[in-house]
Amino acid sequence: MKNINRVNRVKKEELLVDESIFSIANGYMGTRGTFTEGYGTEYEYNQTYINGLYEFYDYHYEENLTGFPQEGQKFVNIIDGTNIRITFQKNRINLETCNIVSLEREYNLEKGITLRKIHYQTKDEKYDFYLEETKFVSRFIKELIGIELIIYSPNYPHEIKVKSFLRQSKRNHEKNNDPRIQTLDNSMEIIAIDCEKGSITSKTERSKFTVESTMIHNVDLYNKVDDKMIKASGYFKIDKPLKVQKYVIHSSSLYDENYEARTKEIVKKLESLSWDNLLQEQEKYSNEFWNNSNIETTNAETTKLLNYNIYQLNNCGGESDIHNISAKGLSGEGYEGHYFWDTEIYMIPFFVLTNPLKAKNLLLYRYQTLELAREEARELGYSKGVKIPWRTINGEEASPYYPAGSAQFHINSDVAYAIVKYFEATNDIDFLINYGFEMLIETARFLQEATNYHEGFYHLNSVTGPDEYTTVVDDNFYTNILMKYHFNETVYLYNKYKKELEKCISKLGITEKEMKVLEDIGENIYLPFDKELNIFAQDKNFLSKARLNLDDIPKDKFPLLLNYHPLYLYKHQVLKQADTMLALLLLDFEQLDILEDTFNYYEPITTHDSSLSKCIYSIMAFKLNKSKMARKYFNEVLNTDYKNTHNNTEQGLHVANLGGSYIGFAYGVLGLRIHRGYLKLEPHRMNDLEGFNLKIQYQNETVTISLSDKLVIETTGDVKLNIYGKMIEVSNVYKTDLPE
Known part of the structure; x- marks a missing residue:
């Protein structure tokens, strides 16, 4: 039961x-x-x-400046x-x-x-x-x-x-002085x-x-x-x-x-x-939902909480392209019911792999609101493209605090990333032709205009990445590398499907010259890296700041946003949530020495004050075979609302975290990644989670992944897989042992 x-x-x-x-x-x-x-x-x-x-309601600013909502x-x-x-x-x-x-x-x-x-x-x-x-x-x-x-x-x-x-x-x-509460x-x-x-x-x-x-x-x-x-x-x-x-x-x-x-x-x-x-x-x-989405594991508590979390996630939206999924779903009025980038990065993966129609609806909501995103781009001073709002219900930017709101340019590439992953998982060419490619181009045009070329590299200045304890910075690594992926994939899809995209190309006036510019930026965007530490820097100046020791901060001072002035946080090396590590996860970065050094650097200064964070560190800990830490973080993700670990579940469920529990399992325990033309799998076994069974949808086929004494893959048709680095094609059943 x-x-x-x-x-x-x-x-x-x-x-x-x-x-x-x-x-x-x-x-x-x-x-x-x-x-x-x-x-x-x-x-x-x-x-x-x-x-x-x-x-609607009116905002009041003591100093009301141009472009403020x-x-x-x-x-x-x-x-x-x-x-x-x-x-x-x-x-x-x-x-x-x-x-x-x-x-x-x-x-x-x-x-x-x-x-x-x-x-x-x-x-x-x-x-x-x-x-x-x-x-x-x-x-x-x-x-x-x-x-x-x-x-x-x-x-x-x-x-x-x-x-x-x-x-x-x-x-x-x-x-109540909590800005997250309506x-x-x-x-x-x-x-x-x-x-x-x-x-x-x-x-x-x-x-x-x-x-x-x-x-x-x-x-x-x-x-x-x-x-x-x-x-x-x-x-x-x-x-x-x-x-x-x-x-x-x-x-x-x-x-x-x-x-x-x-x-x-x-x-x-x-x-x-x-x-x-x-x-x-x-x-x-x-019954229909569980037929497509059921997860079984050998750990009863894990199974119970995983299935509760994904059931509640499924209840939150995706039935229509009129709406999206808010930060609290339909369970409470925290964050005023606003939709964020949480949808594309934390929630859509579940729907892509279990109910692609819902994933499509969530992406189509962004398409339906493109004109308002175009107006936002003009408000910000840009002549091209669209700027997806950081927080919204109707498609207009609703964040009155631009350093942690409008400055998050990365949301354009977050939407683009979700479009690409949806297409890779579904081969939905009609969506790409009629909606997806237009969104890729329009979001790219805004970012392209926002970059500047200096000393051999393209830079994106005065932006905020996912980490809201560090704002309005130059060359945020997450923003830049997601933009690199965004531009590269847009150029790839343009070249591969040029004939199919003729109407879209004509409608938008896309030229070969424009594609060359995107390609050039994709190849030469600046990615801050510290050779001595062997890590990617969160932004151009992040490593020059004083490092905050979280052990010195009393527990009753968390979350820090409720107890410290923003400028105090901005001047220190301290993270509200995963930033650089999230980028390395999304792009499936494989150079393990850099990955491990980067993880070890950021993990001690990440507060996880945001519920979007621990699932990412859990997944990356699995990737690095830090099993004890991975399991600890994963358990905390599963229990965020059930045990009210953030002390604010009364304001509504943490819906991004519900999605985070699914990707924590799929991307973490299973090591699953969606790539162009194949699925990658690197399952892990733990002492208290020795086996599992999961069903996903991939390119119009059903793939069942089971682990007991062996790893067993069952498919309803031909599916290309990369299992522990070995490329295979499965058309029925494939069995293999886990590596020692």
């Missing part, structure tokens, strides 16, 4: 973390794992989101329909009025539902109430949330009152209430989105409008289990222009569908 189980976690911090852990979503919409009956406490705040639905974007917390209040003798059944005898929670990953059983006992120990909750966000009807609450008491002789709500969820603000109100304006229908229509004022929210029940409840909310109430005996089923529909103008007709269509469809029918569809989807 694929389950996540937790018991008797009722402290405030535990409940808020578990709201994220038990969050449910279908890529379009998500809701957090709150109690349907509510907590009855000051921190009660239900949250439901539609992916890509946002509102003037508007922010934020996820919108739509009308809440997840609350059903249970009242006895004018008291609510909740954490405030009752003692908790027991609480059991389960995320059933095979059925695609969450389950909760709770035993309440009144403070005077006179009455016992048993509640069982089942929740899902439908994979069959994307706008639908299903909730079932079974209520029973063996000793309460009277009727209880069931009151089901449809209302705006209000945030109880807490003072503190602005993100509710919608109610514009219409239809009591008989059980619907509330709401809108965003500036972004002009409309949502119609509707609730339906299986039991007779009386609807009443009260202070811009709908309350549906009824009285029931509970000496036998009472089953209340609630369907909440959220139809939006973002996905359906005629959202009202869509609501009617769903309501009609539900008339012919039972609760069990919907659960069956949910399970059917989960």
Whole structure:
């Protein structure tokens, strides 16, 4: 069974973390794992989101300079329909009025539902109430949330009152100086209430989105409008289990222009569908997902956490090219629901290898927003190409802090890298012709204009790499070497598919001269290297800075961004996250002496304050046969949210880290890399992880990779592999021993 189980976690911090852990979503919409009956406490705040639905708000700068974004974007917390209040003798059944005898929670990953059983006992120990909750966000009807609450008491002789709500969820603000946490109100304006229908229509004022929210029940409840909310109430005996089923529909103008007709269509469809029918569809989807994505290992805890992480990653987006995947997915409002480069580098690899259609949708989102990226390039003073935004929802740059935002030019090459790897893994020539190559060219044109030639090399100055503790530097190694890869692959694809790309070449006015320029930059971009240390320098001046000793810093001062002025961090050799090592991983750098020296240099000064970091160091430690360190980092990646190791899972899951757990396994344990024309594999065996089984999609074939006493590769067709440096072609089954 694929389950996540937790018991008797009722402290405030535990409940808020578990709201994220038990969050449910279908890529379009998500809701957090709150109690349907509510907590009855000051921190009660239900949250439901539609992916890509946002509102604008104004930025305020004391010194407002040219090119600064003037508007922010934020996820919108739509009308809440997840609350059903249970009242006895004018008291609510909740954490405030009752003692908790027991609480059991389960995320059933095979059925695609969450389950909760709770035993309440009144403070005077006179009455016992048993509640069982089942929740899902439908994979069959994307706008639908299903909730079932079974209520029973063996000793309460009277009727209880069931009151089901449809209302705006209000945030109880807490003072917080963490810039990663949204503190602005993100509710919608109610514009219409239809009591008989059980619907509330709401809108965003500036972004002009409309949502119609509707609730339906299986039991007779009386609807009443009260202070811009709908309350549906009824009285029931509970000496036998009472089953209340609630369907909440959220139809939006973002996905359906005629959202009202869509609501009617769903309501009609539900008339012919039972609760069990919907659960069956949910399970059917989960079965299909696991058929393509299941991971088995000989370590039960590793298997459990890996599968939970990839299941939640899959819930976060990729169903449409209208949206992307935010830093917290649909599990919380940290980072305001923004999309980052996390998608291309940390999340897309999972989809490329298990569900290429989703990977394509995520890349197409970038294509759909190219015109806004073109406008951003002009704002930054460049006349050519596009600048992909560092953080966004609608495609416009939304970072008000340019040193760690707009200056991250590497995102152009991150997108290009993902396009190339998608194409190498799928041979999707139609995508390359119609979308991919155009993105490669437009992102390259911006970077080409941003470079300057000096003393035999091309340089890229005043940029920020992945490490946000070092900003606005010259010749960041990651940015430069990813740009080198970007340009080289663009020239290669141009030369190989020139005939197929004729329309794109004509549309964009691509010339041989332009290709020669890209080729020249690719060959002569400056890559900072220190011969004495035998390492790649993070940037041109990084090694001249004072080196920060992390052992001297008190543990309560981490993460450093919350406790030190940025200038203090910028003047030291200290990393928030993997930077140079990430570049060497992505480009599968093979010169082991340089790789090891570079790893040993940066690892002691990397704080891993970003959850994007440890998976990279784990993978590279596997590469360097540092098995103990690799396993330690990998375990920490697996447990980031499950054990709340960053102390902020209550704000939502760390979705890049969910993807990081997959690449930590695929790229680290398996040593898997996608190359032009072949897959590379270098699996590792450890004392507590001696075997595994993984299925991937590659060039329209299914490849199953298993390790027990031997390494076994099974394919549905011809696949070229490089296994421990040996090139082979497998068309059925291949077995080999692991090297000593």
